[in-house]
Amino acid sequence: MKKVFKLSLVMLMATSVILAGCGNKNDGAKSDVKVGLVTDVGGVNDKSFNQSAWEALEALNKESGVEIKYLQSKANADYVPNLNQFVKGGYDLTWGIGFDLGDALLEVAKANPDAKLAIIDSVVDAPNVESVTFSENEGSFLVGVVAGLTTKTNKVAFIGGMKSPVITRFEVGFKAGVEAVNPEATVTNTYAGAYDKPDTGKSLAATLYDAGNDIIFPAAGATGNGVFNEAKSRNDAGGDKVWVIGVDKDQSIEFGDDVTLTSMIKRVDEAVKKVSQQVVDGTFKGGTTTVLGLKDNGVGLPETSKANVSEEILAKVEDFKKQIIDGKITVPSE
Incomplete structure (x- = not known):
């Protein structure tokens, strides 16, 4: 101390x-x-x-x-x-x-x-x-379900800020959600080592998108803003569509529905x-x-998810949500 x-x-x-x-x-x-x-x-x-x-x-x-x-x-x-x-x-x-x-x-x-x-x-x-x-792992499981059912390449990625029990809950919950609905998909995990480096986030996102990942979930504070910037640049330039999953807030409000697939909200x-x-x-x-x-409605997905996520996928999300709340599914936390 x-x-x-x-x-x-x-x-x-x-x-x-x-x-x-x-x-x-x-x-x-x-x-x-x-x-x-x-x-x-x-x-x-x-x-x-x-x-x-x-x-x-x-x-x-x-x-x-x-x-x-x-x-x-x-x-x-x-x-x-x-x-x-x-x-x-x-x-x-x-x-x-x-x-x-x-x-x-x-x-x-x-x-x-x-x-x-x-x-x-x-x-x-x-x-x-x-x-x-x-319980970030629970909300992250649900956006993992969305990612696993949405990816076209069967490659998705997670970017953490710095290693901590909190960010680990995001990471493992997301991976578990992807694997629950799409065992063929691979989840690449990487860490930026900072919460205040948008340029680092942008660089990491570029590498991951170049490797074929079409969805990235950053839990990295302001570093994650760079992931959105990279995705927007790529989508504006044409080519294969890429997505970002927002974190903590409904980040479609800040970055737009054209790049935000959904968000894992923490209240x-x-x-x-x-x-x-x-x-x-x-x-x-x-x-x-x-x-x-x-x-407790402390974590979850925003209503704006309907803009990009199909009703069928959202129905599966609700089913998994109920199973988690009922104790039928225990989401890993570490």
Whole structure:
């Protein structure tokens, strides 16, 4: 465990990245509650789970007048100072978004037992922390079913950001879904080693598409944006159609139906909004862990999947979903 740095607020502000976001845009509601959010290195505009988390706080700001701000981490070394800036600044709740913040958030939580903290995608064992994780393997199984039944080449691929239990759940769930409906298909797995490198994502996608993979599922934060860019370039140039499966958000909204086959949604927004509202209501319970899966509507496919996925395939997806919820199918997680 890293040693806790006892820095003054002034020093913390000097060493952090630029503070963004404000709590002044609301519909007239006012609240004394202040909620801070620290992103991982993917950044708040990653078109993925950091963005979903911030959008949830923006919605809460409009509804309740809660003051909100975020700090965008540029490197892992920013995590503890950024979390401390909100805690020492008297914020009522401090969020850490992403598995990578787990150790830093535990450190800050132990050093500040009266502070309220929460984290997405990691379990932090502390009495003042609420942890929220997702059954990414279950949702990824379903988009794997779509990929396995849609591929024309019987070659599909997965691109992870960095190795972690969270990304592994995406990887193995996706592979299991493909194999469940198309045992002839091959699934190629590769890792970018970063969540904030769109150029790396684009390069990896080019190599995979050149190798005959016609569908790629990236779970890599902003790195995955490069996969979409490569796919769009290829489709615009003509030739064989290629697809991308979005992650965390309905990425067809950002990148369009012409390239987004479907998306594996994680309701990060709902989780962040729910826990933050608990602070407003005075019902926050630290020391708890919530796991959201298919049965909780915590993961799944968006309605926009109908644009590119046939009714027959979607019916098979629903059948598999029911079997998973009923316990007839156990999706691997590692």
